[in-house]
Amino acid sequence: MKFATLSASCLALAMCSGLVFAQQAKTDMGKREFEANCASCHGMDGRGNGPLGNLLRVGPPDLTQLAKKNQGILPMNRLYEVIEGGTVAAHGTRDMPIWGREYRIDDAEHLKEARGNYDANALVRARILLLLEYLNRLQGR
Numbered sequence: 001m002k003f004a005t006l007s008a009s010c011l012a013l014a015m016c017s018g019l020v021f022a023q024q025a026k027t028d029m030g031k032r033e034f035e036a037n038c039a040s041c042h043g044m045d046g047r048g049n050g051p052l053g054n055l056l057r058v059g060p061p062d063l064t065q066l067a068k069k070n071q072g073i074l075p076m077n078r079l080y081e082v083i084e085g086g087t088v089a090a091h092g093t094r095d096m097p098i099w100g101r102e103y104r105i106d107d108a109e110h111l112k113e114a115r116g117n118y119d120a121n122a123l124v125r126a127r128i129l130l131l132l133e134y135l136n137r138l139q140g141r
């Protein structure tokens, strides 16, 4: 099995096991992803009080109340688009990084030896889905 195929399947596997065993897993991939890339603005607990938040024009929103603000249901599709970056806020400029682009660049650096021989879109999707699953666990805290 080629390196890229292997790491893509590892990620897919990690994602599925993350979805099922997320609470018990020693390595909580969604939590790690969140703490590495999101907590600086949104805070370790997701409430929007990260150290970089003060430097932004718009304070980062509290991510623990997203379901509550949407009649108890986490709006997965909308959040996926916000995180991926395909959609822009209705007004104003966007302060949050465009994660679809960031992840593509990051994956390409980590998988340099694969020379583009991997499914870049699938890797980005996997990372965003891990985050959404973690955000789901943060609701109502």
Ligand code: HEC
Pocket (backbone or CB within 6 Å): 034, 037, 038, 039, 040, 041, 042, 052, 056, 058, 059, 060, 061, 063, 066, 079, 082, 083, 089, 093, 094, 095, 096, 097, 099, 131
């Ligand atoms: C540089 C600071 C910063 C970082 C890092 C950051 N965000 Fe944000 N985020 C914001 C800001 C500010 C907003 C409000 C909209 C805007 O101005 O872009 C926001 C909005 C959001 C929203 C939209 C909430 C809603 O109700 O529409 C979600 C979801 C979100 N961020 C998730 C994440 C995730 C997941 C990560 C990590 C991969 C992350 N953010 C990293 C600053 C950040």
